[in-house]
Amino acid sequence: DTEVTQTPKHLVMGMTNKKSLKCEQHMGHRAMYWYKQKAKKPPELMFVYSYEKLSINESVPSRFSPECPNSSLLNLHLHALQPEDSALYLCASSQDSSVSPLHFGNGTRLTVT
Amino acid sequence: DQQVKQNSPSLSVQEGRISILNCDYTNSMFDYFLWYKKYPAEGPTFLISISSIKDKNEDGRFTVFLNKSAKHLSLHIVPSQPGDSAVYFCAASDSGTYKYIFGTGTRLKVLA
Numbered sequence: 114d115t116e117v118t119q120t121p122k123h124l125v126m127g128m129t130n131k132k133s134l135k136c137e138q139h140m141g142h143r144a145m146y147w148y149k150q151k152a153k154k155p156p157e158l159m160f161v162y163s164y165e166k167l168s169i170n171e172s173v174p175s176r177f178s179p180e181c182p183n184s185s186l187l188n189l190h191l192h193a194l195q196p197e198d199s200a201l202y203l204c205a206s207s208q209d210s211s212v213s214p215l216h217f218g219n220g221t222r223l224t225v226t
Numbered sequence: 227d228q229q230v231k232q233n234s235p236s237l238s239v240q241e242g243r244i245s246i247l248n249c250d251y252t253n254s255m256f257d258y259f260l261w262y263k264k265y266p267a268e269g270p271t272f273l274i275s276i277s278s279i280k281d282k283n284e285d286g287r288f289t290v291f292l293n294k295s296a297k298h299l300s301l302h303i304v305p306s307q308p309g310d311s312a313v314y315f316c317a318a319s320d321s322g323t324y325k326y327i328f329g330t331g332t333r334l335k336v337l338a
Contacts, residue, residue: 117269144324155230155315155328156270169324203269212258212277212321217269 116140117218119204125224128194134221136187136204142216143209145187147179150201150220162187163209194225229253230318232329240337245303247332249316252297256318260326261290261301263312270315274301277321306336 117138126132136145144163148156161169162181170179176198178190187204201222205215230251239245247261257278262270276283276290276299283290289302303310316329 119269146324146326153331155330158325158327161324163324205269207324212319214260214272214275215270215317215326216272217262219267219269 117204117206117216119202119218119221121221122219123222123224125226126191126194127226128196130194131190131192133191134189134202134204134223136189136218137185138206138216139185140206140216141184141208142206143184144207145181146205146207146215147187147189148203148205148217150203156203160189191223194223196225199224227252228330229256230316230327230329232314232316232332234332235330236333236335238335238337239306241308242305245301245306245310245334245336247301247303247314247316247334249299249301249329250297251299251318253318253320253327254297255320255322256327258319258321259290259292259299260317260319261288262315262317262328263310264315264331265312273314303334306334308336308338310334311336 147159150156159173160179165181180188201220203220205217207213260275261273264270274288292299313331319326
């Protein structure tokens with residue numbers, strides 16, 4: 114079982130909907146990440162939170178809004194998405210060090226109709 | 227601009243033999259490297275890592291080799307098992323940042 118839990122596993126939403134993806138870890142990690150992965154492509158970094166503060170935003174469109182309510186939780190709020198945003202959204206965490214491995218959840222498969 | 231590349235999209239190996247997966251990078255600031263395995267419908271699973279101060283790291287059946295001058299790393303799996311069949315990603319980071327950049331992946335098939 115993965116130690117990073119993501120919900121929901123699957124999500125279908127229309128272009129006018131608002132939805133949220135959730136991620137939780139209880140490993141005491143202080144860095145949390147959102148990655149996006151399209152079919153047959155590598156995971157692409159979207160956001161990084163370090164000590165609950167946003168430290169990296171890879172020029173992600175504002176229709177994606179991250180939130181880190183506490184050190185164990187990470188949300189990704191979605192609004193007015195486009196069909197091309199359909200992808201696997203992966204959450205990861207790591208210890209407070211950029212020389213420690215990422216631990217991934219199993220992802221949320223998002224389909225935008 | 228793909229900073230981390232895996233030039234072999236797929237690889238087939240007989241069970242019990244060695245699997246060698248390769249990865250090249252272009253950014254000389256990268257100093258920490260990782261390998262992940264990914265099954266369908268699951269997130270990537272961490273396998274092994276290496277820091278640039280070393281040229282080899284071993285963990286059970288998995289060994290990672292780093293050639294800094296060639297900006298090349300490889301993952302050796304010995305002996306290969308059918309359960310190793312998956313997509314393998316290499317990743318690299320500059321330890322001054324939290325940016326982990328992933329390669330394009332190699333699909334390994336271990337034949338029984």
